[in-house]
Amino acid sequence: RVAISLPSLRPDAFSVGLAEAVSRVRKSGLTFAPEAGTQRLRDVINKNVTEDDLLGAAKIAYEKGWNLIKLYFMIGLPTETYEDLDGIVDLVGKVARIARGNGGKSLNVSISPFSPKPNTPFQWDPQDTLSSLGDKCRYLSKHISRKSVHLRWRDPEVTGIETLLARGDRRIGRVLYRAWEKGAKFDEWSEHFNFERWTSALDESGIALEDELGPRRIGHALPWEIIQSGIRSDFLLREREKAARAEVTPDCRTGDCSGCGIRDLGFDRKFVKEHSTAENAEDAEKQKIRERSTTSAPSAVKSAAGGGDTSPTESRYGRRQKKRRSAPAPSMAGTKVRLQYAKEAQMRFIGHLDVTRAFERTIRQARIPIAYSQGFHPHPKASFGPPLALGIESLAEYVDLQLSEPYPWDIVASLNSILPPGLRIVDAKPIFGKTLALNAAINAAAYDVSLPPEVELTKAVESLLAASSVILRRTTKQGIKDVDIRPGIRELRSGSGVLSMTLTLGQQTSPRPMELLKHLLGWPSDRMCALKITRTGLYIERNGRKLSPMQVL
Ligand code: SF4
Known part of the structure; x- marks a missing residue:
């Protein structure tokens, strides 16, 4: 895996x-x-x-x-x-x-x-x-x-x-x-x-x-000579002259030492001897692999052409071999767990894919009994909530894990002891029965934006909320489109240096926090990047109720 x-x-x-x-x-x-x-x-x-x-x-x-x-x-x-x-x-x-x-x-x-x-x-x-x-x-x-x-x-x-x-x-x-x-x-x-x-x-x-x-x-001081790399200048010059004559230098791992100068850094004979013994063992292994590769290739060619010895598995003629069904996958206890995690300031420029990879590695290192998908590309069964835009911190991100064994009671502590700084598990809850996938269920997100003291947005917020439509120009793969984001703005409040907003998620017209801020502030993108934006919650809005993904379990 x-x-x-x-x-x-x-x-x-x-x-x-x-x-x-x-x-x-x-x-x-x-x-x-x-x-x-x-x-x-x-x-x-x-x-x-x-x-x-x-x-x-x-x-x-x-x-x-x-x-x-x-x-x-x-x-x-x-x-x-x-x-x-x-x-x-x-x-x-x-x-x-x-x-x-x-x-x-x-x-x-x-x-x-x-x-x-x-x-x-x-x-x-x-x-x-x-x-x-x-x-x-x-x-x-x-x-x-x-x-x-x-x-x-x-x-x-x-x-x-x-x-x-x-x-x-x-x-x-x-x-x-x-x-x-x-x-x-x-x-x-x-x-x-x-x-x-x-x-x-x-x-x-x-x-x-x-x-x-x-x-x-040549002979003049070079800026990088203040760093001792160990490679001697006269060796490099010698190699340069040989290069001009198209004369090769044998690989010193398998041939003689060419005197590059690395030894002068203090690697003694003992190191070199041990090094070469290890290399010999490695060479023997290399040789085995090389032989396997070179001997199997011609037989594959022969069998494709219909000549020479063919093993039963290589045969391409006559009745096709019946496909053997592989043994059924071991049944799983079927436990699922939902984790809430925070993505803090130092991780805000780490993209969603890298965060998912960090989780995969942490889960493996912490020996959490995660289940894997079947087939040629087995993946850990982890299903993340809506991705967070780059540059935004979060207190409330979610991931569902399908486990192959019962839910480990110390999962939060185990993961937190390994996760990189800036990713932190806040809560964990087992999932009983059927639940909608996070991405399908979550349909709203709340954000807090810290504003510099000189910025006053009360009037801009009032006029935006009073408008029946707010048309923004958006560049999509299909070209430039005008989008009315007003229906997607659920809540918008400004006060005490913080702009709070709750926006719909998952629809074509759902507002993006950055584009809404740009509309309100009118700042260039570079300046916007310096704003501290925090996703404070993800929500499932159903039948007039707003619940967090933990509350629906
Ligand atoms: S054996 Fe060591 S000192 Fe000799 S050329 Fe190779 S790296 Fe340089």
Whole structure:
């Protein structure tokens, strides 16, 4: 029931075996990182993988049931030419053919501009110019066939700023601050990234981006040398010279020590010996997995072609094997519990999905006997109430848990001892009999907004309540719509620096707290973010009665 996701893998058969060992339930996608399109350039960056490794790994992965492979390449690597880009086009074409040959499986290709990072052999090298990187993106976009390939790339301007921040000296602190003042926030999200903010912050600080992304002089002090990484500069220079000759350095975990300098940090021979003994055991295990992967692949191919030895389970001809019904799931005691929890100030920028994940992990760690759904994607049976908008705190959020054993009496204390700061269980009640799911039952929410002393909303509230309709413009997936939110405003009061409101939930015209506040205050979004908004209650309104989800049990 634990899903393990793997980062990008070395493109070889062992990696597929490893992925298979940890992904017995779900085989959604595998990421391989050949990084360069030709062997020459892969040798320059010391990648130590061949085209055969990648094609073999892709073939095995598709045959073993993965429906999607993601390939990761870099452009703008030192010594790169357009021949290397043609190598990417060629390699992608070959993997795409394997994908099509395996029943039209998917292939995603991700292209990122290379950023010469500190403490690497390329720390003295320039980043490729933004215009050249743009040309290369267009070249690949034009030449990579889109037949069964989904191509995406990272914006060269984003990589430019990433390199600026990674290699900059103390002057870049000023640039960072100016960019923030100009509105640069959450820049990793493409919809928030604005290159002009950065270039104007650089201009105002008298710094040229081209200089910062340009080459560094060997022998001159580098800003990051104040941090002792353990990697010696002469080793990096040696590696850089070898890279220029496309000469690879063997992996020191399996080959000889290359003298990078890490040992000088104090790892003694004993550590190295123990380290290598552990590695040997790991290598033996790797070898076993590798053998399993490589020997099973041809047999699968043979059986598909109708030749060679086929085990009964691999047979594709003659009468189909009867599907064996799996044993019925163990019956559950059928206990359910409803929890009320608070999401406090330090968690207000954590989204709903992350909160649900925090609960899943806490429940597992606290050994709460949660029931799981059946099938290939077993999920803990936890049903949350209406999601809370980002930036809002809450005293009253709810989740129903289906348990496989009777309700543990110490559930509140057990969960609270593990939940991260800012999430706190307030109350728990067992559920007897049938109840509507939280999302279906809850139809109103109450909020308190703390207002600055200079803000006076009494008149605005009175005129809003006197109006028969309040039309707001809302951007939806279907386009811009005018919505009358007045029927959804149940209560609205202003006084003593607090605006209290009760709003309907779950209908298309239900008001959102932020849009109602914006309507009343007329502030820009940035200023609105500083308001302290707390959801004080969720309610089930039925037959003129307003009850909390705990009161209906
Ligand atoms: S064995 Fe240790 S010191 Fe030698 S190259 Fe590898 S990491 Fe560096």
